[in-house]
Amino acid sequence: MTSLLSSLNEMQKEAVLDFNNPLLVLAGAGSGKTRVITSKIAYAIKEMNYSPYRILAVTFTNKAAKEMRERINSMIPDENIAGLEMRTFHSFGAYVLRRYGSKIGLNDSFTIYDDEDSLNLLCNAFPDEKKGDLREYMKQISKAKDKGYNSSSAELNGLAYHMQGFRTYFAAYENALRKSGCVDFADLIIRTTELLEQNDDVREYFQQRFKLILVDEYQDTNASQFKLLKCLVGKDTQLVVVGDDDQSIYKFRGAEIKNILSFEYYYPNTRIIKLEENYRSTKNILRVASSVIKNNKERHDKTIFTNNESGELPELISSIDADEEALKVRMLISRLPNYKSVAILYRTNAQSREFETVLSCFRIPYEVVGALRFYEREEIKDALALFSIILNPHDRISFLRIINKPARGIGKAALEQILSYSDHLIDSLEFAIKDNKLSGKAKSGATAFLDMYKKGCELLNNNCVLKDFAVFMLDSSGLKKLYEDEKDETIRRGRLENLSSLVNALEKIAPGREGLISFLESITLDRTTLGSDDEENEDSVKLMTMHNTKGLEFDTVFVTGLEDGIMPSVREGSEIDDVEEERRLFYVAVTRAKKKLFLTFASKRMLWGSWNSQKPSRFLKEIPKSFYKGEIETANASYTNHFAFEPRRSNITNTPSWAQNIVKTPTKTKSSEVKVVKNVNYEVGDRVISPNYGRGEIISKEIKNGKTVIRVRFEKGNVALFNTMYANLTKVE
Numbered sequence: 001m002t003s004l005l006s007s008l009n010e011m012q013k014e015a016v017l018d019f020n021n022p023l024l025v026l027a028g029a030g031s032g033k034t035r036v037i038t039s040k041i042a043y044a045i046k047e048m049n050y051s052p053y054r055i056l057a058v059t060f061t062n063k064a065a066k067e068m069r070e071r072i073n074s075m076i077p078d079e080n081i082a083g084l085e086m087r088t089f090h091s092f093g094a095y096v097l098r099r100y101g102s103k104i105g106l107n108d109s110f111t112i113y114d115d116e117d118s119l120n121l122l123c124n125a126f127p128d129e130k131k132g133d134l135r136e137y138m139k140q141i142s143k144a145k146d147k148g149y150n151s152s153s154a155e156l157n158g159l160a161y162h163m164q165g166f167r168t169y170f171a172a173y174e175n176a177l178r179k180s181g182c183v184d185f186a187d188l189i190i191r192t193t194e195l196l197e198q199n200d201d202v203r204e205y206f207q208q209r210f211k212l213i214l215v216d217e218y219q220d221t222n223a224s225q226f227k228l229l230k231c232l233v234g235k236d237t238q239l240v241v242v243g244d245d246d247q248s249i250y251k252f253r254g255a256e257i258k259n260i261l262s263f264e265y266y267y268p269n270t271r272i273i274k275l276e277e278n279y280r281s282t283k284n285i286l287r288v289a290s291s292v293i294k295n296n297k298e299r300h301d302k303t304i305f306t307n308n309e310s311g312e313l314p315e316l317i318s319s320i321d322a323d324e325e326a327l328k329v330r331m332l333i334s335r336l337p338n339y340k341s342v343a344i345l346y347r348t349n350a351q352s353r354e355f356e357t358v359l360s361c362f363r364i365p366y367e368v369v370g371a372l373r374f375y376e377r378e379e380i381k382d383a384l385a386l387f388s389i390i391l392n393p394h395d396r397i398s399f400l401r402i403i404n405k406p407a408r409g410i411g412k413a414a415l416e417q418i419l420s421y422s423d424h425l426i427d428s429l430e431f432a433i434k435d436n437k438l439s440g441k442a443k444s445g446a447t448a449f450l451d452m453y454k455k456g457c458e459l460l461n462n463n464c465v466l467k468d469f470a471v472f473m474l475d476s477s478g479l480k481k482l483y484e485d486e487k488d489e490t491i492r493r494g495r496l497e498n499l500s501s502l503v504n505a506l507e508k509i510a511p512g513r514e515g516l517i518s519f520l521e522s523i524t525l526d527r528t529t530l531g532s533d534d535e536e537n538e539d540s541v542k543l544m545t546m547h548n549t550k551g552l553e554f555d556t557v558f559v560t561g562l563e564d565g566i567m568p569s570v571r572e573g574s575e576i577d578d579v580e581e582e583r584r585l586f587y588v589a590v591t592r593a594k595k596k597l598f599l600t601f602a603s604k605r606m607l608w609g610s611w612n613s614q615k616p617s618r619f620l621k622e623i624p625k626s627f628y629k630g631e632i633e634t635a636n637a638s639y640t641n642h643f644a645f646e647p648r649r650s651n652i653t654n655t656p657s658w659a660q661n662i663v664k665t666p667t668k669t670k671s672s673e674v675k676v677v678k679n680v681n682y683e684v685g686d687r688v689i690s691p692n693y694g695r696g697e698i699i700s701k702e703i704k705n706g707k708t709v710i711r712v713r714f715e716k717g718n719v720a721l722f723n724t725m726y727a728n729l730t731k732v733e
């Protein structure tokens, strides 16, 4: 017993040992909130004899859920914790709806629509309207749903939904979604709540089952999630939530700080526990974080201190542009003992490109976390649509996506015929064929599709191994052939490789219908690259957006792109609220660092295809100068002595000469004095060879502020930017 408590401070122990009151643990970053959750679960199971089955823990990401489960396993290795529910709100919703959804008219094999599917559904309901306009409506609909409203909610009037006919669009979308037998992300919460509210037996079952419900990152729950939570808390359920109002960064998705404040109102005997000691970061890192966050007006003033050492001073790195920023970051990374606990953080995914180019050039292993989502790729969405329709013949968006892909002669007129029968799209297809409503070509295409559907269902019902099922579907639908016939070799190879990893991923999944349902669910809810969990390279630099870093920690952190307009991603004169939210995001990013923090800034940045002069982030100016090393250097920043560092790893053989040139530049050399390596006249359309990337073609050329930048698409598929001054590219015929 003592061992479970011995690694906790007094206040953490209080939170772990109190099994009587609702608890609200309100504390700053790195103060051990998540540790309280894992320790309390372990303690409840080991010392209080709670069955794991009676505990529900809600985390913010599936990755966090997995890590916490592992952590608990290692704390109480002798206990079997398989029954413990450790999920995100969304995955918990899916879990409930799969089991009891029939009570509100949902089939157990419903599919989950992502944002793109939802937009397509709306476009489908309003075929004459522009997608761009409908996207705005869709955004507002999602927002309203996150607040827990539906198309008839009175609250819509009082909100800023001034868009013409908003309710009509909202209602049409709801209707289409119900007909499709699918749910969107917001529904996973709303419909679960609806189910629990309407069905006393199900609600009572959960209320009696869960004796302990714990919620991590509580500051980012939205109104509808809070409502769901309230439905789950029975009279003997203890509710424990932990959060930090300074880290609330999802207001745009409806998260409400209000939930923290109203917690006590709903649970009057709440005990509030504050943790004040930070165990993660050095003193120097913490004071940078505090100096910025204290400028937020809307916050609970918190004391946070650390007994950790002062550590090194954070460093500010100024660069001329994003390419140089990436090179400098890479140089600094090369000096570290390993890549395992290093993160490069940026505000938007688009900023990863320069880092990826440089890291791959220098053979530094890296992993982009949570970006380019595998399941959002065209070929993968096609394959998933094919699988979905087998599970759910009402799924209109999936049906429309693949009924004529590859071309089966089912044009607009044929489709109209098919859709006119029923919402069960496979029945409709069958009727249209039987009634002779389709032309010769459309008829044979439809018949082939129907045969494939029937065989696919049969395979699933016979508990077929999913890999075989997928191979059958991809072959007999003609989807694989479609991509094999792709003319562009790079695109072809990429698509086929992706389809192949999809098939491989299915190898690990349980066979048959059940397996496929859970696979489709995990791929939609996980929102991470497929297979990344297993293939995660331990010794690799992690690249991710600041939003994706919640709850994580790294020895070394680079917080990059600290320029107004990027971070904060708001312009002069923006709402104070928006700036405050960005400031919290900055606070989250900085407090991920345990030992060393770098803050980077570039004077110029290519935005939307043109060069912009960048101003240092207002957050940088909020940090007293004595708190960090380095200076904000704006225009024509000099190459500082970071470039004098020798790479740590001797296996870096492939340093491109454009980079070597910079690396060898003596300290304090002004950029304008850097020698021109080559002065070749590159033009769009020129074919070139790079020693690192191979053959490619110049696809764009821009001159801004006296600097010529070309973009080259290489045969291997990557696109890289080169400053012509340093580009080591040989023109070829």
Ligand SMILES: Nc1ncnc2c1ncn2[C@@H]1O[C@H](COP(=O)(O)OP(=O)(O)OP(=O)(O)O)[C@@H](O)[C@H]1O
Pocket (backbone or CB within 6 Å): 007, 008, 009, 012, 027, 028, 029, 030, 031, 032, 033, 034, 035, 036, 244, 247, 278, 279, 280, 550, 551, 552, 553
């Ligand atoms: N009492 C303690 N003694 C020593 N280390 C601790 C203690 N409590 C937590 N830690 C360590 O401090 C670090 C931060 O803890 P944890 O991740 O639980 O903080 P948190 O409050 O959840 O942070 P965040 O707000 O970023 O989610 C972890 O490495 C954790 O293992």
Ligand SMILES: [Mg+2]
Pocket (backbone or CB within 6 Å): 033, 034, 035, 216, 551
């Ligand atoms: Mg945490």
